[in-house]
Amino acid sequence: MKLPLEQFYDAIVVGAGPAGAIAAKTFAENGFSTLLLEKDREIGLPVRCGELVGKRGLTLAINPDPSWITHTVNGVTFVSPKGVRVNVPCPEPAYMLNRPVMEKSIVQMAAKYNADIRVGTVAVGLLRKKDAICGVKVLHHDMAIDVGCRIVIAADGIESRMAKLAGLNSTITDLNDIGICAQYRVTNVESPEGFPELHFGKNIVPDCYAWMFPKGDGTANLGLGITAKAAGKESPVQILNRFMTLRFPKAKPLALTVGSVPLGLYLKKLVAGGFMVVGDAARMANCLDGGGITFAMNSAKLAASIACEALSEGDVSEKRLSVFEKRWKNGVGKQQERSYLLKRAVLKVNDSTIEAAAEVLINKDPSKLKYIDLLKLTVKNQPALILEAIKLFK
Amino acid sequence: MKKKKTITFDIQKCDFCGSCVAVCKTDALILLETSMQIEQDQCTACGRCVIICPFRALTLEDA
């Protein structure tokens, strides 16, 4: 019987989120036979994401097609516990994305270069030869198939089972290092400025923050994140319902999703023989805001480019692939380490400090306000952290 | 004999978000396309997935 898959590929990419899509595109463009596996039945759905992304980070990974972007964002509105609104220009322009359109579009680019794509198809195990990974156990509908390959890229998101199986210990052990989120797509939301809004205060959300990101088409992503400590008491969906009633009483939900973001440090080991892990699966994200799209895309691009060189040289050993680990550590990894430090400080900030900061900022000339002013004020009792904050946002 | 709790899963409540898999230290939870495979032998009844699940689809019950 003809199998629904080839028996062997140069590269298998597990997961077709932003990271997996970019990895598959990179392999296929460079002429390597590629298989992209996606567990969900449709690429890009469901949208477990606020869809706000920095322009610089996105364009570093890929030249975005205008159809991926719903609009450009030039400012952010911070809303204090008592509802004081402070508008701050973005340190750099940002985009609101249409993620399903973007992800399908990047996967189409991979397909144009003959990558094989399977949806509704789950990677359930890894094949091993001596010390190296040499394939994936795939569940294609009801059929279990072993598919061989020279390299596996794990882009399987928050679950990160592949890295676990490869021995890279990707379990999030400290429950403070995961943000549990719930999000509605809503209509009937009004905002005076039309900027993405970040809402703070224990009356709104016990820790972390809540967001309202207008999509520019009459809908918005309205969501929040909490830590495990808070989730033990009340589910994020209940807290989200309260937030919506309080701040956006006219909002009507069109969709509800849940999901989690990594808020700790990225994995110590990012590679094994014939194996690399990227994006959320590698626990790469900005720990301060949970944003992970650009981390996912840029880590996948870097990993796949190094993997292409390694494949051409015929050496996919752990040592050869560890170039990725080093380059990540010395590049974007540093940014994550700083954001981790800041997150720990910000979580300690109490409502009265935020309120006081808002009162000071509201009286300043908005055109001269900087993102950093807000951080400086909220972490003002911890001078060492201000230095870190400057490094992060300069 | 000490009663061991077992993990139970309500597929009606699950959104397949994968958060529980991220925190399970023993790889007892395997999320498939539209179902969850639970390796009861591997589960230590630690309750971490129960806290994390946004829809309370996982619970610990007396065995």
Ligand SMILES: Cc1cc2nc3c(=O)[nH]c(=O)nc-3n(C[C@H](O)[C@H](O)[C@H](O)COP(=O)(O)OP(=O)(O)OC[C@H]3O[C@@H](n4cnc5c(N)ncnc54)[C@H](O)[C@@H]3O)c2cc1C
């Ligand atoms: C509510 C919420 C809001 C967010 N908002 C933002 C935001 O506004 N801006 C931002 O930058 N980031 C945001 N993030 C984070 C962002 O969504 C992630 O960082 C990003 O999606 C990571 O991309 P990825 O490709 O690594 O993983 P994912 O996008 O999670 O993709 C992983 C894919 O792998 C598939 N998969 C998993 N296991 C398997 C398997 N065994 N076999 C086959 N396929 C598998 C999954 O189905 C999934 O499609 C948010 C996250 C959440 C939860």
Ligand code: SF4
């Ligand atoms: S109770 Fe603990 S060991 Fe059992 S499935 Fe949940 S997280 Fe895993």
Ligand code: SF4
């Ligand atoms: S955390 Fe809950 S909703 Fe998410 S996959 Fe696990 S059981 Fe399902």
